[in-house]
Amino acid sequence: MLTTALICLPLFGALSVFLLPAPKQWVGSLALFFSLAELALWISALTRFDFGSAHIQYEQRHSWISDLGISYHVGLFSFSLWLVGLTVVVMTAAVAYGLWARRERANAYYALMLFLTAAIVGVFTAQDLILFYVAYEAMMIPLYVLIGVWGGAGRLRATFKFVAYTMAGSLLMFATIVVYGASHGFDLTTAQQSGSVWLFLGFAAAFAVKAPLFPLHGWLADAYRESPPEVAALLSGVVSKVAVFGFLRIALTQFPGPSHDLRALLLALSAVGLVYGSLLAFRSPDIRGVVAYSSLAQMSLIGLGVFSQNELSLSGSVLQMVNHGLVSAALFLLAGLIEIRTSTGALSRLGGMARGRPILASLIIATGVISLAVPGSNAFAGEFLILAGVFQRGWGWAIPGLAAMVLAAMYMLRLVSALLHREVGEAVTKKTPDILLPELCLIGALLGCMLALSVWPAAVSKHSFACLTPATNSSGVSSQTAAQVGLACVSGAISSSATTGAAK
Amino acid sequence: MIKTPAVDWLTLAPSLALLAATIAALSSAVLVPERRRKNVSWFFCLTGYAGAFAAAAFLFDRSPHSRSVIANALFRDRYGALAALIVAGVGLLTTLVFYGERSTVDRVGERFALLASAGGGMILFAQSANLLTLFLGLEWMSISLYVLCALERERPEAIEAGFKYLIVGGFSSAILVFGSAFVYGATGTLNLAQIAGKAPSGDLLLISGLAMILVGFAFKASAAPFHTWTPDVYQGAATPVSGFMAGATKAVALLVALRVLSLSFSAQEHLWTSAAAVLAVASLVVGNLAALAQRDLKRMLAYSSISHAGFLLLAITAASSLGTRALLYYLIPYGAASVGVFALAALHERELGEPATLDNLAGFGWRRPLSGIALWIFMLSFAGFPLTGGFVGKVYLFAAAYRSGWTWLIIVGVAATLVSLGYYLAVVRAIYMRPDPDEKAVAEEEALLLDRMLSIAVCAAVVVTVGSFFAAQPLIDLARHAAGQLPL
Numbered sequence: 002m003l004t005t006a007l008i009c010l011p012l013f014g015a016l017s018v019f020l021l022p023a024p025k026q027w028v029g030s031l032a033l034f035f036s037l038a039e040l041a042l043w044i045s046a047l048t049r050f051d052f053g054s055a056h057i058q059y060e061q062r063h064s065w066i067s068d069l070g071i072s073y074h075v076g077l078f079s080f081s082l083w084l085v086g087l088t089v090v091v092m093t094a095a096v097a098y099g100l101w102a103r104r105e106r107a108n109a110y111y112a113l114m115l116f117l118t119a120a121i122v123g124v125f126t127a128q129d130l131i132l133f134y135v136a137y138e139a140m141m142i143p144l145y146v147l148i149g150v151w152g153g154a155g156r157l158r159a160t161f162k163f164v165a166y167t168m169a170g171s172l173l174m175f176a177t178i179v180v181y182g183a184s185h186g187f188d189l190t191t192a193q194q195s196g197s198v199w200l201f202l203g204f205a206a207a208f209a210v211k212a213p214l215f216p217l218h219g220w221l222a223d224a225y226r227e228s229p230p231e232v233a234a235l236l237s238g239v240v241s242k243v244a245v246f247g248f249l250r251i252a253l254t255q256f257p258g259p260s261h262d263l264r265a266l267l268l269a270l271s272a273v274g275l276v277y278g279s280l281l282a283f284r285s286p287d288i289r290g291v292v293a294y295s296s297l298a299q300m301s302l303i304g305l306g307v308f309s310q311n312e313l314s315l316s317g318s319v320l321q322m323v324n325h326g327l328v329s330a331a332l333f334l335l336a337g338l339i340e341i342r343t344s345t346g347a348l349s350r351l352g353g354m355a356r357g358r359p360i361l362a363s364l365i366i367a368t369g370v371i372s373l374a375v376p377g378s379n380a381f382a383g384e385f386l387i388l389a390g391v392f393q394r395g396w397g398w399a400i401p402g403l404a405a406m407v408l409a410a411m412y413m414l415r416l417v418s419a420l421l422h423r424e425v426g427e428a429v430t431k432k433t434p435d436i437l438l439p440e441l442c443l444i445g446a447l448l449g450c451m452l453a454l455s456v457w458p459a460a461v462s463k464h465s466f467a468c469l470t471p472a473t474n475s476s477g478v479s480s481q482t483a484a485q486v487g488l489a490c491v492s493g494a495i496s497s498s499a500t501t502g503a504a505k
Numbered sequence: 506m507i508k509t510p511a512v513d514w515l516t517l518a519p520s521l522a523l524l525a526a527t528i529a530a531l532s533s534a535v536l537v538p539e540r541r542r543k544n545v546s547w548f549f550c551l552t553g554y555a556g557a558f559a560a561a562a563f564l565f566d567r568s569p570h571s572r573s574v575i576a577n578a579l580f581r582d583r584y585g586a587l588a589a590l591i592v593a594g595v596g597l598l599t600t601l602v603f604y605g606e607r608s609t610v611d612r613v614g615e616r617f618a619l620l621a622s623a624g625g626g627m628i629l630f631a632q633s634a635n636l637l638t639l640f641l642g643l644e645w646m647s648i649s650l651y652v653l654c655a656l657e658r659e660r661p662e663a664i665e666a667g668f669k670y671l672i673v674g675g676f677s678s679a680i681l682v683f684g685s686a687f688v689y690g691a692t693g694t695l696n697l698a699q700i701a702g703k704a705p706s707g708d709l710l711l712i713s714g715l716a717m718i719l720v721g722f723a724f725k726a727s728a729a730p731f732h733t734w735t736p737d738v739y740q741g742a743a744t745p746v747s748g749f750m751a752g753a754t755k756a757v758a759l760l761v762a763l764r765v766l767s768l769s770f771s772a773q774e775h776l777w778t779s780a781a782a783v784l785a786v787a788s789l790v791v792g793n794l795a796a797l798a799q800r801d802l803k804r805m806l807a808y809s810s811i812s813h814a815g816f817l818l819l820a821i822t823a824a825s826s827l828g829t830r831a832l833l834y835y836l837i838p839y840g841a842a843s844v845g846v847f848a849l850a851a852l853h854e855r856e857l858g859e860p861a862t863l864d865n866l867a868g869f870g871w872r873r874p875l876s877g878i879a880l881w882i883f884m885l886s887f888a889g890f891p892l893t894g895g896f897v898g899k900v901y902l903f904a905a906a907y908r909s910g911w912t913w914l915i916i917v918g919v920a921a922t923l924v925s926l927g928y929y930l931a932v933v934r935a936i937y938m939r940p941d942p943d944e945k946a947v948a949e950e951e952a953l954l955l956d957r958m959l960s961i962a963v964c965a966a967v968v969v970t971v972g973s974f975f976a977a978q979p980l981i982d983l984a985r986h987a988a989g990q991l992p993l
Contacts, residue, residue, distance in 0.1 A: 065978065066977050066981060068978070069900070071900075108874075139890075139891050139892055146937060149937065150937050150938055160934075164930060175922075179900060180903075182904075
């Protein structure tokens with residue numbers, strides 16, 4: 002029931018927000034109220050979640066189309082619980098930002114944001130392939146309009162690229178799902194594993210576009226630049242995690258053979274994307290470009306962790322997904338706040354903002370420092386776990402990861418210095434205000450989440466895959482070294498839930 | 506005394522209800538004073554469709570076993586009854602949309618009479634059990650539609666549409682009847698159930714007949730390469746009529762085609778499945794690519810209906826029970842969305858006084874928030890997006906094609922879907938993302954046309970389009986009962 006409530010509450014919110022005939026601040030406040038209610042609902046799910054159990058929890062199942070064996074089947078694994086948590090936190094921040102930025106056409110805007118929440122939560126909880134695809138595609142409907150209506154000057158071009166890339170991928174996945182489901186069954190907890198490379202590639206291509214992985218990232222820069230900042234925060238913070246979740250939940254667990262055979266390819270693409278994205282971020286002329294390409298790099302790093310498929314790298318990946326979601330959301334919202342003040346994001350026209358704006362400077366530096374993974378931060382814990390796991394898979398794969406950590410420091414420090422230090426840019430005047438209190442609360446809340454995770458990264462990393470719990474800790478020292486344990490755990494968790502499902 | 510066959514009145518009831526409505530509407534065109542003529546004839550047409558719907562529902566319930574009645578002229582079965590339900594539903598919504606359509610008073614009665622008459626012909630066509638009644642039903646529906654297209658004779662486009670439809674439709678009927686004659690020559694029977702097995706499966710006469718019958722159906726279903734009439738006719742005909750043709754004519758043409766092919770030509774299955782695959786691919790390619798280039802909304806929808814003919818032909822290609830269920834299910838949200846989208850096009854045209862194009866749709870979604878969302882939903886359903894019945898329909902079609910071994914057709918279908926997003930999303934882009942030329946019109950909401958009948962029809966269409974997604978299983982159960990009565 003709780004899972005269905007997590008999906009339905011924002012849907013209900015979307016409907017009521019759309020129909021509320023009130024001034025836009027009231028509409029926005031109602032939307033924020035629904036986001037906070039969703040957050041509260043998630044916290045109640047978190048407190049009652051049994052992390053010791055590898056079974057699917059809060060499970061609910063209704064036959065939907067019995068003819069083809071399609072059902073409404075939702076539930077949460079521990080790693081999906083964290084991703085749902087990331088979604089509701091980032092979404093609350095995004096709605097709050099929209100309220101602060103006084104978005105026009107408020108009814109439609111907030112209704113779409115809440116609809117998007119429901120769709121993303123649906124993806125993370127779906128246990129049926131068709132339901133998964135339904136939620137996956139339902140994300141596209143609000144995203145298309147959110148970018149196309151409220152975006153920047155080049156928004157039509159950006160939406161075209163975004164839709165062309167992602168729909169090509171997801172329609173390929175649609176055909177794959179139909180073919181796979183018609184022969185293996187649509188229910189993920191009972192579907193048999195398949196050895197078909199073609200079917201694996203059908204899924205992998207869709208997720209690789211969405212993440213994005215290296216050669217399929219063509220839509221990324223335009224979409225992240227032209228979206229409203231809060232939508233860019235959602236895209237890079239949450240929607241990209243959907244793709245990694247897809248790899249974890251479907252591509253790797255249902256296709257153990259092909260994912261083993263093609264591991265070198267996937268790792269190589271991730272490695273190239275990691276270095277390439279970092280270099281592009283270093284060369285980007287504007288704030289959002291830096292964050293967008295750093296997002297490509299970070300997703301590739303998470304990809305390295307996921308495709309290495311061992312216990313360290315998998316739990317590190319889940320931790321890093323949450324970290325990166327929070328960091329990139331905070332960075333995009335900060336970019337938006339700077340753009341509101343100076344009406345530009347071009348680094349050449351900005352600079353010297355630290356003088357007289359201590360809060361802005363502190364927030365940017367704090368977020369930037371976490372993002373470049375200084376030791377002690379949550380991002381450090383995540384990257385360390387991933388790299389330790391990747392090292393077990395093959396030390397060669399860890400080299401691009403280490404190189405990227407250096408590059409991350411370079412592009413992030415370049416961004417910080419271009420914004421805060423150097424001579425005062427032409428777009429910055431004496432009157433350009435510092436961060437105001439509501440803005441501080443907004444960014445501060447995200448930063449608070451990051452700091453909490455820095456203090457206790459094991460909260461996520463140890464509680465992502467139940468069977469891994471004794472194995473890892475945040476310092477990366479592992480008592481088990483069996484390389485195959487990771488994947489076995491994910492699929493083990495799923496197959497054990499299948500047996501309980503059958504028992505019911 | 507002449508011996509008459511026993512008449513099963515329930516089987517005839519849906520078409521008889523519409524025939525009675527036709528006569529009543531036609532009489533009211535003469536007998537009722539001008540002032541009330543429109544309302545009275547409209548009411549008769551609406552009652553006719555409602556009666557046909559109720560009768561078809563009753564017939565569906567009372568026909569658990571398929572049998573041919575009235576001297577083997579008609580089938581009394583759930584397959585025909587479900588087809589009648591689809592036709593009556595689409596007709597009911599079309600009648601609501603048609604109410605507000607401008608017309609000179611001297612032809613308003615005829616308009617509703619013809620609309621009811623076309624529906625009656627379609628239902629008879631869908632129930633026919635031999636090639637003679639099949640042709641009778643086909644002509645009944647086609648002749649009504651020819652006139653209905655050309656009825657607004659002040660507009661040259663309407664004359665052009667009616668004339669083109671008449672010529673091409675007459676030609677296709679001729680081909681179909683020619684094919685029927687060949688089949689009769691080869692087998693000595695017109696009875697659909699008896700054709701199979703009467704002649705060797707490789708008989709050249711029989712196969713020529715099969716080919717010609719298939720071409721006749723392809724014309725009516727506007728499948729490429731027999732689609733050339735479609736854009737002109739849809740553009741020229743009164744907008745609600747175009748919606749009716751897209752939703753109902755195509756549906757019965759394909760349903761009857763599947764019945765004839767599976768029942769009478771089961772020995773030639775390898776031939777007609779391949780032919781249907783070719784037609785499907787041609788329709789998907791032509792329909793989708795041509796639709797991309799259109800600026801006129803109705804022309805674009807015409808090409809989109811050609812591409813849907815291609816999708817629906819996948820179900821015929823599958824030639825399985827699953828395929829039949831897919832076809833029957835797909836037609837329900839498709840029919841609703843077709844009527845709905847043409848209703849919104851009609852609304853826009855009445856407001857502007859000129860044809861709806863992608864350019865003058867700018868700002869439509871903000872001016873009319875609810876209509877905008879409805880249009881958005883219909884486009885998503887056409888494109889096969891989730892949360893609409895079009896998605897479940899596509900899942901079914903592709904699953905059916907896959908299980909029958911047509912995996913490459915799925916690839917074509919998916920590629921076609923991707924292309925189709927280009928023009929479906931162009932509509933969404935037009936109504937939301939283009940700057941509104943006269944923003945101040947937004948303020949004067951009172952000035953907006955309020956057509957209550959049309960709004961009811963659009964609401965109903967939205968409910969069916971979205972409802973068929975969430976409540977897919979009950980509809981599929983209906984389709985299963987109906988599909989079980991075909992020998993597949």
